[in-house]
Amino acid sequence: MILTNFEQTVLTLVRRIPAGRVSTYALVARALGRPEAARAVGNALHRNPQLVTTPCHRVVRSDGQIGGYRQGSSRKRALLEQEGVTVNRHQSVANFEQALYRFS
DNA sequence: GGGTTGACTGTTC
DNA sequence: CGAACAGCCAACC
Numbered sequence: 001m002i003l004t005n006f007e008q009t010v011l012t013l014v015r016r017i018p019a020g021r022v023s024t025y026a027l028v029a030r031a032l033g034r035p036e037a038a039r040a041v042g043n044a045l046h047r048n049p050q051l052v053t054t055p056c057h058r059v060v061r062s063d064g065q066i067g068g069y070r071q072g073s074s075r076k077r078a079l080l081e082q083e084g085v086t087v088n089r090h091q092s093v094a095n096f097e098q099a100l101y102r103f104s
Numbered sequence: 105g106g107g108t109t110g111a112c113t114g115t116t117c
Numbered sequence: 118c119g120a121a122c123a124g125c126c127a128a129c130c
Contacts, residue, residue: 044111
């Protein structure tokens, strides 16, 4: 399966996220050079459930929401908490600050 | 080639 | 402070 340049970049960046750290769709989008393409980023992850090669569960929404997950959001939350990351309803990026992973 | 869809976001009510 | 609205982008039909 061939991936578009966009998807390749997304997966590459997400793969860079170390365990215990969390990033957001917007952050990844910004790293791509498309700050407004957060939706497309989520889309790319949605269609590429490379669970082993890509820790897609470490990417959450900017507003603190858990975000979506191909295998259920509950599963995603479980994985995150397992890595020591608590995700609440409206936690805002500020609260993530210590856990956020910034690219470049 | 045009319209729809979705793992989103920032702004407005 | 919480809910609704309207943009934005790439893949799919």
